[in-house]
Amino acid sequence: MGAESDFIDALRARATHPSARGLSDDAALFAGHVITHDMLVEGVHYLSSDPPADVAWKLLAVNLSDLAAKGAAPSAALLGYTLGAPAWDMRFAEGLHAALAHFGVTLIGGDTVRTTMGAPRSLGMTLIGRAGPRTPDRAGARPGDCIYVTSTLGDAGLGLKALRAGIDAPALIIAYRRPTPQCTAGVALAPHVSAMMDVSDGLLIDSIRLAATSGVRISIALDALPLSAAARAFAGDDLAARMSAATAGDDYQLLFSMAEKPPPLPCPVTCIGSVAAGAGLTLAYDGRPVALPEHLGWEH
């Protein structure tokens, strides 16, 4: 929305160092390392009823996803933590250790603070990874490239919907609470893609950002979006379901462009569109143009 864009524009205006990449990226390249900082706010980015170990997993996963999009291998994290109920805190700490161990990340520092009574928790993580031989950004998509996405889209959004409605949909709820960042795929793809980012706010809004930074037009065939069996069972497979999957956010899949076929990956990958000269995003379904929806994704 306007206020956030204005604030980021105000910061960007003077963030002219090459490492900052104009603050148009999810991560900075600094001294051979890729560094990212993402926050989760209770009631905004996760539900108060989400298990603390899952919140810890998600805090790490969203940062890992930023590094994956840069083809960087994660190594160290700093935690910014708002204390709350001690039992919740301890379960968060246990969950965080398990998640760090799972992904081979070392906790090297951070800060813990108290907040005022009843205030939502605000969690931050800075994640540092070794840059690979090539660090892709959002700027390189070229006319003629295909647009690809890893795994499936829309599961996390449906998981949130299920939680809010009190519906038991385990696979979707796990996708919402414990997203799987595409770390290995990101490292494998980085040398080959023309542009890459992760889909955190929703396919449409993120595709528009990719198109804008690259100075190209992106066309997406909604029919081609990879939906999971669980998502189809929950929400069907019509245009409305596909538009929801394309705007829900919280997917943490990789969105990338390249002219050749992608290298072998440890996850499914699907061509969902193409790049052409021009600007903006166009959508099609069943061979016909589809207007962009008013709500393109999670705009914070």
Next chain:
Amino acid sequence: MGAESDFIDALRARATHPSARGLSDDAALFAGHVITHDMLVEGVHYLSSDPPADVAWKLLAVNLSDLAAKGAAPSAALLGYTLGAPAWDMRFAEGLHAALAHFGVTLIGGDTVRTTMGAPRSLGMTLIGRAGPRTPDRAGARPGDCIYVTSTLGDAGLGLKALRAGIDAPALIIAYRRPTPQCTAGVALAPHVSAMMDVSDGLLIDSIRLAATSGVRISIALDALPLSAAARAFAGDDLAARMSAATAGDDYQLLFSMAEKPPPLPCPVTCIGSVAAGAGLTLAYDGRPVALPEHLGWEH
């Protein structure tokens, strides 16, 4: 307090990487860089009525102070920012740019998030600096060392008191709102000190931490504490005033130990005590022992 210590202990138990230094330090040493992450919460670490540009200054200053204690030269920052009233946000952005320019720090990334209605802002900053030839920690104080502190103590605590009481005390209020981190002194001192940290939570609590990590006893002469003229004018100069200065926190001065005389510094430096074999902290005033107060400092 207990809950925070338990949480940090739970994190520390498995933070065994050398970079983490057992999480007993304010900053991590990683790949030739010193990295710190500090948070400020509205209503806890600053007043809602503090000017946004001052809050931006303080967020940078508290992180710079951590780097100063490591003798590291600051270079790049990532910002974790909770959006609120747009006018406040814009003034924060302007103030942050001015502060970054003042200290020669580049903003390279971060995250901005919305929070729930009426929640206090929670601000985080990750600051990265180049490590110097030697990175001191809290572990090296040796019997026979003197304990030194830079500049004056207690001004910020009195500034907060003045703000809360509606008393006009400009020098003290500036010390609270716009602390001056001892960046240059930290770099100059790092090769020479046996141990060093910054005084963020209060001289007594921080001295106890230094003594515990070094495995020594520290004795401090409260008479020797450097108080500013503004502090003396505001709160007098008796034992109670000195005890307040030693427990108030928010000073961001450097506390360090060394056997020799400190090198020339761009700020005053005062010997306030000594290191001996043993454990814990002892206080004296006017040549007589003084019991430790119940409240040793800002324990979050």
